[in-house]
Amino acid sequence: MEIVGYILSVFIGISLGLIGGGGSILTVPVLVYLFHFEPAVATSYSLFIVGFTSLAGTIYQHTKGCVNIRAALSFGLISVATVFMVRKYALPAIPDTLFQWETIVITKSNALMVFFAALMLAASVSMILGHREVASPAPQTTLPKLLGFGFGIGLVTGLLGAGGGFLIIPALVLLMHIPIKEAIGTSLFIITINSMVGFIGDIGHVYIDWPFLFRILGITICGVIIGSAMSRHIPGYQLRSGFGWCVLTMGIYILSRELF
Known part of the structure; x- marks a missing residue:
C-alpha cells in the first residue's frame, strides 16, 4: 500500500498546482489509510508537505502574475495567529476519547476525520454550483468579514492539518469575485503561510520522521510543477467545477469510511 501512497503523492502536488487546493484533502487520507499514521500525526505531516509544496507553486504562479498579494494579506494576519494557537495549545488539549457509552466510542481521530469530510462536502457544493466566472468588480468587503474568513480558515487549518484551499x-471566487486562476495562485500563497506556521506550532508535540517527509515532499513538488503548467491551458470554469467534484468524492469516501 505504501507504493500506492507514493504514487498518489504525485497527484497531491498536481492538485495544488492545478486548482490551488485539494492537496491536504488527498494528503491526510493517504497518510492515514495508506501509510497508517494516526490522524493527529497525519495532520501535522500534511502541514509540512502541503506548506512547502504550495511554496513551490506560489513561486511559479507569481512569475505568471497570478498571485493577489492584497487579498492574501487580508486573510493572513488573523489566519496565521489562529493556526498557531490551535496547533500549539488547543489541539494537544483535546482528549483522545471524546465520548464513550457501552460499545460506542468516539475518539478525537474519528471526530477530526468526520469534521474534515463535512467541511469538504459543504465547500464542494459551493464550487460545483458556481459555474460562471464573475465579471463584476469585487464587492466591498468589510474588515469584520475579512477577519471572520481568516479566523475560519485558520481554525480549519489548525484542527485538520488542511491548508484550507x-x-x-470559494471565498476568493464567490465572495471577493477574484478570477479563478488568480484565486489559485493566491490560495497557494495563503496555504504556504498557514501550513508552515501550523507545523511550527506542532514541533515538540509530535514525533517528526524527517526522511519520510522529505521523500514525500520531493515527489509532491514535481507534481505541483506539472499541475501549475497544466492550469495555464484549462478554462477557469472547468477548474472550479472539477475541483468541486474531486472534493465531493473524497468527502463521501471519508464519511463512509469513518461512519460505516
Whole structure:
C-alpha cells in the first residue's frame, strides 16, 4: 500500500498546482489509510508537505502574475495567529476519547476525520454550483468579514492539518469575485503561510520522521510543477467545477469510511 501512497503523492502536488487546493484533502487520507499514521500525526505531516509544496507553486504562479498579494494579506494576519494557537495549545488539549457509552466510542481521530469530510462536502457544493466566472468588480468587503474568513480558515487549518484551499478558493471566487486562476495562485500563497506556521506550532508535540517527509515532499513538488503548467491551458470554469467534484468524492469516501 505504501507504493500506492507514493504514487498518489504525485497527484497531491498536481492538485495544488492545478486548482490551488485539494492537496491536504488527498494528503491526510493517504497518510492515514495508506501509510497508517494516526490522524493527529497525519495532520501535522500534511502541514509540512502541503506548506512547502504550495511554496513551490506560489513561486511559479507569481512569475505568471497570478498571485493577489492584497487579498492574501487580508486573510493572513488573523489566519496565521489562529493556526498557531490551535496547533500549539488547543489541539494537544483535546482528549483522545471524546465520548464513550457501552460499545460506542468516539475518539478525537474519528471526530477530526468526520469534521474534515463535512467541511469538504459543504465547500464542494459551493464550487460545483458556481459555474460562471464573475465579471463584476469585487464587492466591498468589510474588515469584520475579512477577519471572520481568516479566523475560519485558520481554525480549519489548525484542527485538520488542511491548508484550507477548499475553503479559500470559494471565498476568493464567490465572495471577493477574484478570477479563478488568480484565486489559485493566491490560495497557494495563503496555504504556504498557514501550513508552515501550523507545523511550527506542532514541533515538540509530535514525533517528526524527517526522511519520510522529505521523500514525500520531493515527489509532491514535481507534481505541483506539472499541475501549475497544466492550469495555464484549462478554462477557469472547468477548474472550479472539477475541483468541486474531486472534493465531493473524497468527502463521501471519508464519511463512509469513518461512519460505516
